[in-house]
Structures are given as C-alpha cells and as structure tokens.
Amino acid sequence: MSTPTGFMDYKRELPADRDPLERIKDWEEFHKHFSDDQLRTQGARCMDCGTPYCHTGMELSGGASGCPVNNLIPEWNNLIYRGLWREALDRLHKTNNFPEFTGRVCPAPCEGSCTIALIGDAVTIKTIEQSIIDKGFEEGWVVPQPPLMRTGKKVAVVGSGPAGMATAAQLNKAGHTVTVYERADRIGGLLTYGIPTMKLDKKVVQRRVDLMEAEGISFVTNAEVGGNVPAEQLMNEFDAIVLCGGATKAREVDIPGRDLNGVHLAMDYLNGTIKSYLDSNLEDGNYISAKDKDVIVIGGGDTGTDCVATALRHGCKSITQFGTVGKAPLVRDNEKNPWPQFPNVYTLDYAQEEAKALYGADPRAFSVLTKKFVGDENGNLKELHTVQIERTVDETGRRIYTEIPGTEKVWPADLVMIAVGFDGPEQTLVQKLGLETDRRSNVKAAYGQYKTSVDKVFAAGDMRRGQSLVVWAINEGREAAREVDRYLMGTTMLP
Ligand SMILES: Cc1cc2nc3c(=O)[nH]c(=O)nc-3n(C[C@H](O)[C@H](O)[C@H](O)COP(=O)(O)OP(=O)(O)OC[C@H]3O[C@@H](n4cnc5c(N)ncnc54)[C@H](O)[C@@H]3O)c2cc1C
Ligand code: SF4
DSSP, X not given: OOOTTHHHHSOOOOOOOSOHHHHTTSOSOOOOOOOHHHHHXXXXXXXXXXXXXXXXXXXXXXXXXXXTTOOOHHHHHHHHHTTOHHHHHHHHHHHOSOHHHHHHHOOOHHHHTOGGGGTSOOOOHHHHHHHHHHHHHHTTOOOOOOOSSOOSOEEEEEOOSHHHHHHHHHHHHTTOEEEEEOSSSSSSGGGTTTSOTTTSOHHHHHHHHHHHHHTTOEEEOSOOBTTTBOHHHHHHHOSEEEEOXXXXXXXXXXXXXXXXXXXXXXXHHHHHHHHHHHHHXXXXXXSOOOTTOEEEEEXXXXXXXXXXXXXXXXXXXXXEEEOSSOOOOSSOOTTTSOTTSXXXXXXXXXXXXXXXXXXXXXXXXXXXXXXXXXXXTTSBEEEEEEEEEEEEEOTTSOEEEXXXXXXXXXXXXXEEEEOOOBOSSXXXXXXXXXXXXXXXXXXXXXXXXXXXXXXXXXXOXXXXXXXXXXXXXXXXXXXXXXXXXXXXXXSOOOO
C-alpha cells in the first residue's frame, strides 16, 4: 500500500487537457502530462484494497467492469508512489502489450470499479498508465526484444488492429514466425483509420509497429486476404491463421432521403480526413469537408463523438449530435447501475467539451429520432425532420421507443454523418473459409479458446465479439496467441 490514508488525504486530480478553443485549431493530441510529484500523490490514493476490483476485467450488464487485460494496477500505483518507474513499466508490460494505446483511448472501466468509487472519486489509473509508458519511451527503456530462438512454425495474422498486433507480438515472443496481412495502406486497424489523430497520434502507433518489426514480425499492407491474397494461399503456407479483421460493417439507417447529397457514413467521413491528413496534411482535399456547414451527427456513441471533433476542426458553422438515448443522470443511480458496473453518468467527452467551449452548449440532442432527410431541387440535403421519443423496457427486456406527439422539429443541415453502430464483420473472408458465425454474424469461436469451426483457423477481437474496445481487442489477441501456441506446440508458457 502506498499510504494507508492517501485516499482521504489527497483529492483525485487529472492533468488539464489542452485548451479546447486552442486544440480545435489543429489535429495534435489533446492529452497533457502531470509532473512526477503530482503522479506520486495520485498513486498514493490507491489503498491496495484486499480484493481489488479494478483489475478483474469482466462484463456486467453489457459493459466492461475492471480492466480487461487485468493490469496489475495496485502494484504499479505503489511503484509510482515509491518513484520506481522502470519497475512500474515492467509490471505494466506483463499484462498489456500496448499501454500507450489504452492510456490514451481506453474508457477506463478500471476506474468505475475502483473501490474508492464506492464512496468517492476513483484513483486516476488511466493517467498513471499513460505516464508510465510515455516515460518508458522517453527514457529509452522500451527497446526491441526479439525471441532468443525460433520454433520453425509459421503463423498468419489477418488484420493489424489492436487484436492482430497483440496476437502477433505474443506469438513472436513464443518464437513463431509471424506475418500480419493488412488490407489498408497503413498498419493499426481502427487505431489508425478510425480513432482520430487528436485522440491517438498515429506516430504513437507507428512507433510500436517499428518495434514489432525490429523484433522480427513481418507486416504486409495493401493485402486483402480473400481478395488480392487468396485465402487458400494462407491455408497452404501457414501452420495456423488468426483472424483479427474487426467488425466494421457499417449499420445503415432506413430513413427517407438517405441517398441525398450530403448524407454520409461516419467511417467514410472520419477515415477520409485521417488519410488525407497523413498523406498530405489535408492538402490533397481528398476528404469530406464540414467547413462552413451546418452539421448533424446521428449517433451518440464514440464514433459520433469523433465526428463532432473532426467537424469542429474542419471549421463547421454549427454542430449537433443526435442520440436516441436520454440524458444520463448527474450521479450514479445505485439501484439500476450499482458499483462495480461502469458508471452511467452525464459527462462531456472531449468533442462535446470543445463544442461547448466554441458555441456555449453541449451539442447533444437526447432522445431524438430522425424521421426523414429533405433535400432541395438539386438533390442536396437541406433539413432533417425529427421527433422526441421515450424509451421504455418491456418485461422481456426489449427496448421500446415511443414517439411523443407534438415534439416534431425541423433542423437545417447540409452535412449529416450516420454513426449508429456496426453490424459485425464483413463476410467475404468468412464465407470463403466456410466459417460458422454466431447470431450476430461474428465469427463463432468460444471466448478463452478462439478456435473457429475450421481447423487451424482462430479468431479474436471485434471479428469474434463484435465492435468493442481497444482493451478487449488486446485481451483477446493475447489470449488467442496463447491458444495458438498451445495448438502448435502441445503446451504453452504464454499468459
Ligand atoms: C470511430 C471509432 C472510434 C473508436 N474509439 C475508441 C476509443 O476511443 N476507445 C476504445 O477503446 N475503442 C474505440 N473504438 C473501438 C476499437 O477501435 C475497436 O474495438 C478495436 O480497434 C478492435 O480491434 P480489432 O483489432 O479487433 O479490429 P480493428 O481495429 O477493426 O482492425 C481490423 C483490421 O483488419 C483489417 N482487415 C479486415 N479484413 C481484412 C482482410 N480480409 N484482409 C486483411 N486485412 C483485413 C482491417 O482493414 C483493419 O485494419 C472505436 C471504434 C471506432 C469505429
Ligand atoms: S487498460 Fe483501460 S481498464 Fe485497463 S488499467 Fe488501463 S485504462 Fe484501466
């Protein structure tokens, strides 16, 4: 334990992010760091409770509770308190291959289940995690660690998101020869094309890819397995295949006027901007621009939020984010949403904070259903027609949305992004390999085992569990590597 009374002596504090009005002028990361002394104080708030829930990593009521990669949180909090940074880094890498990603983008289910959160403010776990790994890189402690021997076994990993990267890193550690196939022109999956640069600088992703290459992993880009790289080739050439292709089949809306000019899928909008930014600092103009436009984002989740932040940086005229869910309570409803579940409380994410700073109000409109898009005589979007809805749950747990009469509204708009979720993995490769799927069209493979219905083919990450979180993808990638190692060698030392 750091200090027995630290959680009473010190308040939870977070480093201030960059000023919202300043940061929307560029595409740089908005995170800032605490000093070592401030981090020591925050680490001192961890009481190393006898049964810490922060690192349990389970699903409760459909949300994550505790750390899905089972980070040894109380241990590194104590090491930071004692100034033992290098030891803290070693502890962190024991459970998480990529803390520089989770330290930046994880929603921190560990903090929701921190014991102090029962009666007060959780330990600042995520901030400490990012600081440990960032210091590790600054100090030159993170260096390539190639395996001492090779097993002669060859494994192909399809997809280079966090699940594919974690699988590759662990299998390489076990001495197998790993090739990662990625259909995009850059490695990283949604870490690269998905999550915007201001949340996760792509140099941070590339830095880890470079390390993995130096450790002996081969990455092949512009290589779509089941497309320009035949699936049979992999089946013939490799001893095992791990599918980590993600779940990015966009969910569509069935709303009249969907085909009007100016109505786009969120991922086309986000990825166009990221690619153009990385290729040419946005000078090639190959992206959908929100400049001077009235923008509406349909969808209240992470993807919608990233669209809001992107539109602000484009210089939109106005921004509104629709969600069908009602406004969350200001404090946790302990009956419906008890600790250690992920707390469902009203907060401003980075994009809403920026919009509020610029326009004076939270850009979200809650409990809104879009009824139709209306265009002008040239087929260009002009306005959205909506109605307020009430959400109830019937006795079987099914959600029912009821329109509230008299709440119809018309919203002027020239650009709309649809961010209403994803419908599982794309099916081309799944069908080519003849894989069984579950009822949500994800590749069927039991959690903890990762074996698909086809011999020597494994699946992990969003492709197996559906659109989720970076930290779950890392967890599944690590565990799938362990199962592949067991399959290849009959036994395994991987965690
Ligand atoms: C806009 C957006 C923002 C998000 N923000 C967050 C966040 O802030 N925090 C968080 O924790 N999670 C976030 N998520 C979710 C998170 O990014 C994903 O859960 C995670 O990336 C899944 O990892 P994965 O490796 O399973 O798949 P992905 O990251 O989707 O990677 C799959 C990769 O496989 C490749 N691929 C697919 N098929 C083939 C093929 N046949 N051949 C070769 N390559 C193929 C794809 O091109 C892709 O690069 C966000 C998701 C989105 C869409
Ligand atoms: S990976 Fe996420 S859940 Fe785990 S310690 Fe870090 S912030 Fe918390």
